[in-house]
Amino acid sequence: MQNPSLLVLPGDGIGPEVMAEVTRIIEWFGDRRGLRFDVEEDLVGGAAYDVHGVPLADSTMEKAQRVDAVLLGAVGGPKYDALPFEVKPERGLLRLRKEMDLFANLRPAQCFDALADASSLKRDVVAGLDIMIVRELTSGIYFGEPRGIFPDNEGGRVGINTQRYTTEEVRRVARVAFELARRRQNRVCSMEKANVMESGILWREEVQWVHDNEYPDVELSHMYADAGGMQLVRWPKQFDVIVTDNLFGDLLSDVAAMLTGSLGMLPSASLGAPMENGRPKALYEPVHGSAPDIAGQGKANPCACILSFAMALRYSFDQGAEADRLERAVETVLGRGVRTPDLMQVEGKAPATTRGMGDAILAALDETA
Ligand code: NAD
Numbered sequence: 001m002q003n004p005s006l007l008v009l010p011g012d013g014i015g016p017e018v019m020a021e022v023t024r025i026i027e028w029f030g031d032r033r034g035l036r037f038d039v040e041e042d043l044v045g046g047a048a049y050d051v052h053g054v055p056l057a058d059s060t061m062e063k064a065q066r067v068d069a070v071l072l073g074a075v076g077g078p079k080y081d082a083l084p085f086e087v088k089p090e091r092g093l094l095r096l097r098k099e100m101d102l103f104a105n106l107r108p109a110q111c112f113d114a115l116a117d118a119s120s121l122k123r124d125v126v127a128g129l130d131i132m133i134v135r136e137l138t139s140g141i142y143f144g145e146p147r148g149i150f151p152d153n154e155g156g157r158v159g160i161n162t163q164r165y166t167t168e169e170v171r172r173v174a175r176v177a178f179e180l181a182r183r184r185q186n187r188v189c190s191m192e193k194a195n196v197m198e199s200g201i202l203w204r205e206e207v208q209w210v211h212d213n214e215y216p217d218v219e220l221s222h223m224y225a226d227a228g229g230m231q232l233v234r235w236p237k238q239f240d241v242i243v244t245d246n247l248f249g250d251l252l253s254d255v256a257a258m259l260t261g262s263l264g265m266l267p268s269a270s271l272g273a274p275m276e277n278g279r280p281k282a283l284y285e286p287v288h289g290s291a292p293d294i295a296g297q298g299k300a301n302p303c304a305c306i307l308s309f310a311m312a313l314r315y316s317f318d319q320g321a322e323a324d325r326l327e328r329a330v331e332t333v334l335g336r337g338v339r340t341p342d343l344m345q346v347e348g349k350a351p352a353t354t355r356g357m358g359d360a361i362l363a364a365l366d367e368t369a
Pocket of ligand 1: 093
């Protein structure tokens with residue numbers, strides 16, 4: 001049998017530093033768990049611009065379309081700020097998302113016990129929290145036409161954006177949410193504003209249709225997105241999977257992220273339609289950017305990128321038990337007080353370097369194998 005394939009794109013700033021730790025972990029799974037990947041590495045963002053004059057070469061795009069999953073570090077940095085819009089590092093990432101048609105963005109909000117005190121909410125509200133926000137990523141108000149700023153009839157101007165969803169756009173992201181729920185606590189909460197938006201009524205009806213016809217075994221509830229925001233900070237543990245549109249998902253996933261402490265801990269996945277082998281097109285990446293303020297200093301927290309690889313194990317490679325193993329190793333290390341400088345420090349312990357955090361996670365993995 002062929003090994004599953006992985007395209008690794010470290011990118012810019014702290015991207016290569018955190019990805020170096022992920023690469024060691026990928027090798028650990030090959031050596032110790034017999035889980036070997038065919039790994040190719042390539043350039044994205046400013047690093048690709050420096051070599052190819054574009055933030056994503058066509059050859060890299062072809063590889064991304066061919067592999068089972070793409071793992072990306074981060075792109076961007078002050079060196080590239082003055083570049084024309086079309087070749088800015090972020091365009092490389094956007095091209096990947098667009099051409100792979102990654103319509104479902106998965107943002108878990110998981111609060112490791114050892115970090116519960118770093119949340120802005122009370123410990124008992126967030127300790128043990130584990131929710132998943134599924135945001136529609138390629139349609140809705142960020143893409144709908146007409147859009148623009150136009151003169152109005154009174155000598156002023158009017159700014160227009162259009163919220164637009166089709167049946168299939170809603171159904172396909174709903175299916176991703178229901179599939180995820182079946183691997184978790186089997187509950188989906190769909191959020192929209194059906195009380196004031198027709199697109200919200202359509203959203204609610206189509207999610208209900210997918211439920212009734214394809215996933216009747218999953219518990220489905222509906223909530224208005226504003227009430228959902230309130231509930232997320234009041235008692236987030238009531239949720240398992242939340243599915244919502246592009247705009248509300250943008251806001252709600254950031255709210256949920258802050259429940260859990262540091263940007264350096266947050267992974268994400270963006271999934272598309274299933275490929276011939278049944279696996280979805282997939283891009284895994286930390287939520288954070290290239291952090292130029294700490295790049296090259298060994299201060300970056302590699303956990304978000306490592307946890308993104310754990311998501312790849314779970315959602316692209318059907319290795320849920322190995323993903324659990326990796327997440328538990330991260331949790332163990334945090335529990336031992338190993339912390340990069342972005343995390344709340346444990347008294348009497350010196351902050352860990354990026355490499356030190358990687359070493360500690362590998363050691364914790366060794367204890368499980
Ligand atoms: P950022 O996420 O890079 O950094 C925000 C703050 O969080 C910084 O103080 C940084 O030091 C800290 N931080 C981020 N990740 C960390 C980690 N793993 N460990 C420890 N500390 C961490 O956001 P920014 O400063 O607004 O943007 C910097 C650059 O990254 C810009 O060029 C921006 O366009 C780009 N960016 C890229 C992505 C991406 O690649 N997906 C996302 C956001 C921003």
